[in-house]
Amino acid sequence: DTGVSQDPRHKITKRGQNVTFRCDPISEHNRLYWYRQTLGQGPEFLTYFQNEAQLEKSRLLSDRFSAERPKGSFSTLEIQRTEQGDSAMYLCASSLAALGSTAFDTSGANVLTFGAGSRLTVL
């Protein structure tokens, strides 16, 4: 397994255009996450999937953003009508979620493996 792959690595677009990013997670991982990171900030949660189900979406996420994971494998993140404020690094991560609920997670589950990111520049 080559880890988490993201494509493209860099995207430059004009304001108002649509862009789509793709993420291929580690094949055994059932969870896939999207984060956004701007300079000097930590990763900001956008959304995540368990298998093909989108389980949580940030309340800060504009309706111009949509994510899919149609077969529970790769995922796409689309941004419609891009704005200059969308310029950021978009990070994908995957993990293996622990089955069931426990008060103390002592397994290796839920450790995130990140891709290298897709940098978006909106002119």
Added chain:
Amino acid sequence: GDSVTQMEGPVTLSEEAFLTINCTYTATGYPSLFWYVQYPGEGLQLLLKATKADDKGSNKGFEATYRKETTSFHLEKGSVQVSDSAVYFCALRNTNAGKSTFGDGTTLTVKP
């Protein structure tokens, strides 16, 4: 909601100096705590983790102890190397939560 606060950087040290990067958190329940590291030009990767109070995570000479009473998870290393220069992120994941919450990162530069 959950939050993570890291000491402000950047931090510049000489090789073999002692490192502490402070991290405190706010969360309900029993969060797991993590330190991730981002080397120049690379993606974030896990450095160490702790899953319950008083646990100590360690890796590559770095250590952090989960202190529930002070809601802290400070990162320490006894003798830093130039190769430790990177951005360090403290993070938490709450019990049964999907997402992880990250601090803003601390940039460490180690000079020979």
